[in-house]
Amino acid sequence: MDVRSQTALLAAVLCLAMAASVFFRPKRRRVHRAFANFSGTVAVWYGSAFLHRALEIGFFARLHLVAGVVMTLVAVRFFRAFVDDDDPRLVRLHRAAWLVVTPILIYALTRPEDETLVALIATIVVTIFFAVAIVLLYIRSANAPSRLERARLRYLCIVGGAAGSFALFEYAPLVGLTIPELGTVLILIFLYMLSQSITRDRLIDLYELAGRAGVLTAVSLLFSGIVWTLREIAGEPRFIHMVVAAMALLLLFDSVRSRVAPFIAMVFFRERADLEENLANLRKRLVHALELEALASMLMEGLEESRRFTHASFYVSSEGGHAFRLHAHLGSPPPQRIETAPAQPFLSRLLEEDALVLELLERDFEDLRAARRDREAETLFEVIRTIEALHGGVALAIAGRSRELYGFLIVADDRIRDAFSIDEVQLLVGLATQVALTLESSALHQKLVERDRLVTLGEMAAGLAHEIRNPLGAIKASAQLLSDPGEDEEATSEFLDIIVEETDRLARVVGSFLDYAKPGASIAEPADVKKAVERTVRILEAELADSGIEIELEMGEGDMQARIDPEHLRQILLNLGRNAAEAMGDEGKLCVDVRRVIARDIGGRIEASIEIRVSDTGPGISDEIRQKLFVPFVTTKSNGSGLGLAISQRLASAAGGRMEVLSGDERGATFIVRYPAYQEPSEEGAAEAAITSARGDEKAQVSPENEAIRPLVDDESPKSEGAEEGGGESEVGTAP
CATH class of the missing domain: 1.20.140 (Butyryl-CoA Dehydrogenase, subunit A; domain 3)
Incomplete structure (x- = not known):
């Protein structure tokens, strides 16, 4: 044969x-x-x-x-x-x-x-x-x-x-x-293309069909050419000739397919290739959207940039699923709200099929009418009316992994009929899937934010009782000293002032907790750090008057201004002082050292800061505790909440400062609070000169253990076990 x-x-x-x-x-x-x-x-x-x-x-x-x-x-x-x-x-x-x-x-x-x-x-x-x-x-x-x-x-x-x-x-x-x-090959391919075009409910998927036809044509011609060449060379074809042709075709198939299909797509279907590229870029951008409004805006902008859509609308479920609200649209405005009950036929079919194409639905409707299936035709007619009311040509379901309908996306191009091929509809389905994933991520993000908010609420609620105790302790100590008949009139007046100040502080602490969700107000005016520290030390002296703890205050020379809230600084120092006192017990020494220091940061710029060191002679802090010292709820006290140091650090950070702890397992601990120093414009030019003269006057500027300007991070002073977490009655709970 x-x-x-x-x-x-x-x-x-x-x-x-x-x-x-x-x-x-x-x-x-x-x-x-x-x-x-x-x-x-x-x-x-x-x-x-x-x-x-x-x-x-x-x-x-x-x-x-x-x-x-x-x-x-x-x-x-x-x-x-x-x-x-x-x-x-x-x-x-x-x-x-x-x-x-x-x-x-x-x-x-x-x-x-x-x-x-x-x-x-x-x-x-x-x-x-x-x-x-x-x-x-x-x-x-x-x-x-x-x-x-x-x-x-x-x-x-x-x-x-x-x-x-x-x-x-x-x-x-x-x-x-x-x-x-050769005619046989082309006729078969032509018939194959015709069969595909009429057996699909939608117009030919030109991209896929063209790729298949091109690959089939190239492969068929290649196979026929190999067999014909072998026949011309060797005479009548034999089985070995077919095997050789098949092996050659197998080796060349991937190369032919990878070159022919993309070439046809780029030459004949440029619009489809451009749409695929635009939607791919849009999907990448949607990954980073964490807010619903940002997602909606980004979605509409991306669709508009593609220039393939004249209308688009983005609806999201609301009111517990009883309605869908419009969040963004492109083109003429569609309805702002879609009730779930009247739109149930549309929503059910959309969730079942993922994508509804208006032209296909109209074709199915005519088939149902011709078959006299009136009930199904009536239901489908309601679906068509809903899509038309939304100014849509294609409706896309935005559903989660559990098939819960989060919303839907409506797109259309009213310049032409049959605006999107099946392959392009599948690209849009992929976009809708990415929107659903982004909504799920956004919902997860909101849950995490809400969880952090609840954690903060619990943190503040636990610290509220603790923070009320701090001013009450100062009031009690001042009142006890006032009851001593030996106090002179000047001391009595000072203790009365302390009582009034601490009472005002109680009101502010309670108010800050009630208003905890509001961000801390920016501090426009600089405050005198020396005065705030001196007043705090007076409070500590009154509280520790009956103990054997000695308090020593060292002040550097010169003006020390910083953009801080004096009340927040007072709360931080009271926390540190009371923690140190608890760690030392009945006797010891508490040193408060305030200095203005100048150093270069990592970038080589001059940085002036106000440094407050609170040191004690307690037992020190172990490495294990020190690594998680500022983590909320970490405490070694039986009655401590573990919030004091965590909140103190937040208060310092809110003013642009930071807290550090220096300690070993040996005796003593030192907490350092640093704030950026306030400088008048005329002072900024003199900062460099301060660096060069620092060695000469370092005894008036820095502590004796440093040879030059105190570094931004020190690691030499010891600290105490009691300062480890600022828990119990000595912790600060005011939110920044």
């Missing part, structure tokens, strides 16, 4: 399979029957050719000739059903085909001895009518109502024209010519 016979057999089987797959599908329409007739006629054409060569019976030769003549009628009939049964030009072409083909068919049946003449006439007739049909398709494409319809028709014209040209080679044996079986 020669190659042409084998090719004819395979082509007959494939054409028959395509005819059956279309004819026996559900919802069969006129165009499906027309294609089945067309593909079946081609199957008879190839099958009779194979049987004639294999059996050498004259009947199959006449059948082959008749099929070639009839193919003109079925081809024109298919083109008529494919485009529009009522198109007057195709109707006239179909009638003309009948008028021309009928006498040829009669002549072929009555004069079998003139087979060559009939074959030649049939070839000319098929060529003319096929060419006229292709031209009419091209003319119709110029007036197509949609961009995709126009692209589809023109694409089919190009491929059909190529297939028709190569199909002439199939008539060559009838007139005595021997040509490679």
